[in-house]
Amino acid sequence: MNGVLPIDLRSDTVTQPSDAMRRAMAAxxxxxxxxxxxxxxxxxEHRAAExxxxxxxxxxxxxxxxxxxxxxxxxxRGGEIIGGAQSHTLNGEAAGYAVxxxxxxxxxxxxxxxxxxxxxxxxxxxxxxxxVHEPISSLVTIENTVNASMGLPLTLEYTxxxxxxxxxxxxxxxxxxxxxxxxxxALRVPAADLCRPADSVMxxxxxxxxxxxxxxxxxxxxxxxxxxxxxxxxxGGMRQAGIIAxxxxxxxxxxxxxxxxxxxxxxxxxxRLGEGLARYDFLDVDLSRxxxxxxMFRVRSDEANWRETRARFVAAxxxxxxxxxxxxxxxxxxxxxxxxxEADIDRAIEIVPExxxxxxxxxxxx
Numbered sequence: 001m002n003g004v005l006p007i008d009l010r011s012d013t014v015t016q017p018s019d020a021m022r023r024a025m026a027a028x029x030x031x032x033x034x035x036x037x038x039x040x041x042x043x044x045e046h047r048a049a050e051x052x053x054x055x056x057x058x059x060x061x062x063x064x065x066x067x068x069x070x071x072x073x074x075x076x077r078g079g080e081i082i083g084g085a086q087s088h089t090l091n092g093e094a095a096g097y098a099v100x101x102x103x104x105x106x107x108x109x110x111x112x113x114x115x116x117x118x119x120x121x122x123x124x125x126x127x128x129x130x131x132v133h134e135p136i137s138s139l140v141t142i143e144n145t146v147n148a149s150m151g152l153p154l155t156l157e158y159t160x161x162x163x164x165x166x167x168x169x170x171x172x173x174x175x176x177x178x179x180x181x182x183x184x185x186a187l188r189v190p191a192a193d194l195c196r197p198a199d200s201v202m203x204x205x206x207x208x209x210x211x212x213x214x215x216x217x218x219x220x221x222x223x224x225x226x227x228x229x230x231x232x233x234x235x236g237g238m239r240q241a242g243i244i245a246x247x248x249x250x251x252x253x254x255x256x257x258x259x260x261x262x263x264x265x266x267x268x269x270x271x272r273l274g275e276g277l278a279r280y281d282f283l284d285v286d287l288s289r290x291x292x293x294x295x296m297f298r299v300r301s302d303e304a305n306w307r308e309t310r311a312r313f314v315a316a317x318x319x320x321x322x323x324x325x326x327x328x329x330x331x332x333x334x335x336x337x338x339x340x341x342e343a344d345i346d347r348a349i350e351i352v353p354e355x356x357x358x359x360x361x362x363x364x365x366x
Contacts, residue, residue, distance in 0.1 A: 006321040007344045009273075012179075012266070012293060012337035015210040020257040021247040028246035033059070033238050040242030044249040045216065051252060052201055053192025054218035058227050059245055061236050063088075063178045066202035066215040068096045068234060070174050071139065073226035074200070077102035079138030082124045082171075084110050086148035086328055089141050089176050100234065104135050112289075114149030115158055116142065122165050140166040143176040144183045144194065148328045150286070151294030151335075153183035156193055163197035172199035178215075182208055182292040185263045199223065205248040208266060208293060209259040210338040213244050262338065266293040269336040269345050276349035282356050296331045306330050309359070316355035322348045 008014045017025070031037035041059050049057040060066045067089045075081060081097055083090045085107035090097065097103045106124045108116045126134040142162055144154040159175070166173045175198035177183075184191045195201045200219035205211035217227050231237060251259035274295045278285040284298040301309040307330075314326055327333035336345070 004321055006318075006323050007340065007348050008323045009295075009334035009336065009340070009348065010323050010325045011333075012207040012210075012335050015207075015338045017210060017212050017247055018257065018259075018338070021211065021250055024246040024250045025243050028242040030240035030242035033241040034232070038240060038242045038245070040249060041238075041245040044245040044252070047249060047252050048203065048216040049218050051191050052195045052203065052216075052218045053190075054195065054201065055220050056224040057216050057218040058224050058231065059238075059241060059248070060215050060217055060231055061213065061238070062206070063176075063202060063204035063215040064093045064096065065231070065234060065236050066204075066217045067093060067141075067174075067176055068100060069227045069230035069236070070200050070202060070217055070219075071097045071101045071103060072230040072233070073223055074172050074174065075101055075103045075138040076136070078104075078135055080104045080106055080126060080135040081139045081141055082106045082108065082121060082137060083141040084108055084116055084143065084146075084148075086110060087141065087143050087176065088147055088178065089143070089174075092147075103138070106137070110146065110149060112149070114146030114152040115154065116162070118161050118165060121162060125169050125171075137169065137171055139174055140171055141174045141176060143178070145179045145186075145292050145294075147178070147294075150289040150296045151179065151182065151292040152289060153186045153291055154194075155187065156189055156197070159194065160197045163199075173197065174199065175201040177201050178204040179207055179292070181260045182263055182267070184260065186267060186291050205251060208263050208337060209248070209251040211244075211247040211251055211259075214248050216248070259338065263293070266336040266338070266340075267291070269293075269340060269342060270295050270334075272342065273334060273336065273345045273348065276345070277352065280353060280356070283352075293336045295334045295336070296327060297334075298330050298332070312359050313355060316358045317351070319358075320351045320355050322351050322355070 028040045033041045045057040125137045128134045145151045163173045205214040274290045325333045
């Protein structure tokens with residue numbers, strides 16, 4: 001890489017905290033959060049609940065922990081979760097729902113727009129009163145934005161429709177909002193509106209909001225009481241946690257040091273990257289799906305050799321200083337985020353054909 005810092009587009013989890021965050025963390029007043037005595041954590045939870053339109057919220061160590069404690073708080077042992085086969089909660093969190101909650105999952109395939117079909121969701125509900133072989137449908141979960149579908153945002157209307165299906169059957173809806181604020185910015189809809197149909201919501205602080213650690217779960221009083229117990233059960237009770245909560249509190253504030261409105265820059269950079277990649281005839285980029293900070297593309301290759309070609313191309317990009325990620329199916333993922341600017345995007349676009357030429361120069365292994 002010739003001493004030049006790599007352009008890291010693997011994920012928005014690689015962000016570095018801002019200087020303002022570092023100052024806020026250093027100066028944060030703290031207390032024992034297990035006793036609810038940390039003023040910075042309390043302020044973060046109040047701010048998050050306000051933004052998300054829920055009565056209460058609780059600070060947790062990660063998005064995975066946030067989804068897990070939500071499942072533990074909603075689903076009885078042996079209950080079943082209805083959700084997407086490619087969703088992070090059910091496909092990317094080490095099966096915590098099964099290992100720790102003792103739940104099963106009814107996995108549905110999303111459509112091209114990232115949504116689960118409402119009819120398929122309704123059909124996925126079980127009726128154990130008629131058949132003792134079937135588990136009890138206990139929770140519906142959806143993800144906004146949809147990670148595996150190029151970061152597409154889910155509309156309020158869709159979320160309302162799914163919530164009605166769940167609520168008509170007496171089941172809560174959990175919203176994995178790891179990148180909820182990307183949806184907020186893309187759709188220009190307040191977070192509280194997007195979350196209103198859901199009974200619980202998790203937001204990650206350590207992705208597009210650029211905090212070093214943490215997530216928040218929000219819902220009503222009874223749910224949050226169960227979440228606090230579940231958080232303690234999985235070892236998530238933190239003490240002077242205000243030192244890390246301070247970054248999240250700053251990220252959720254309006255103004256130049258906040259991180260929500262700034263996400264529009266990431267979306268613009270993603271558009272710039274996607275349009276640049278689409279100029280190359282050896283790549284396939286669906287620009288119609290480019291709505292937030294995810295750019296997903298394919299290498300045009302012989303169908304039998306796409307895995308090898310993708311792996312070699314990603315490795316060649318890495319060697320030249322552009323870090324991407326082999327994602328679901330045959331896709332390659334590039335994610336824009338805080339710390340990536342237009343100059344980085346333009347340099348990445350220029351490097352891509354050099355990586356492709358290096359593949360052509362070295363024959364594939366037989």
